[in-house]
Amino acid sequence: MVLKVSTLVDGTALLESRDQLKVRVVSVISEGLFREQTEEYQKSVLPDGIPIFGLTAGLPQTLRGLVGAKGKTWGLNHFGYSAPAKVLDEKFGYTPENVYQEVKKYLSA
Numbered sequence: 001m002v003l004k005v006s007t008l009v010d011g012t013a014l015l016e017s018r019d020q021l022k023v024r025v026v027s028v029i030s031e032g033l034f035r036e037q038t039e040e041y042q043k044s045v046l047p048d049g050i051p052i053f054g055l056t057a058g059l060p061q062t063l064r065g066l067v068g069a070k071g072k073t074w075g076l077n078h079f080g081y082s083a084p085a086k087v088l089d090e091k092f093g094y095t096p097e098n099v100y101q102e103v104k105k106y107l108s109a
Helices: 005-019 031-035 039-045 060-067 085-091 096-108
Strands: 053-055 072-074
Touching: 005 096, 031 039, 031 060, 053 060, 053 096, 060 072, 072 096
Parallel strands: 053 072
Antiparallel strands: none
16 A cells, blocks of 8 residues: 555645644655665754654554654554555545644644
8 A cells, every 4th residue: 555645745734724834744765765865964854853743554663763752653553455545545544634633633742
């Protein structure tokens, strides 16, 4: 299952419009390749001192190294389902509204 970046973008658009939050969407396709970049580049993409919410259609622990100790990850704890991506997105809660709600929970914690 591949999570569409548009789901995240649409969810963050809700954060911006409903709550006037400034949001940056970053797509890190490969943590290994990202880690091969200079530290300066990594910090420019994922700066220290800001909340980082990692969303994946895979196991959430794969993003823990990127979001840091104070970050939050959200993903699946299972695998093996087969269906069109739109069906799986809905079934597993990968909708703009759910992204909005999960980020709001993280920011209020």
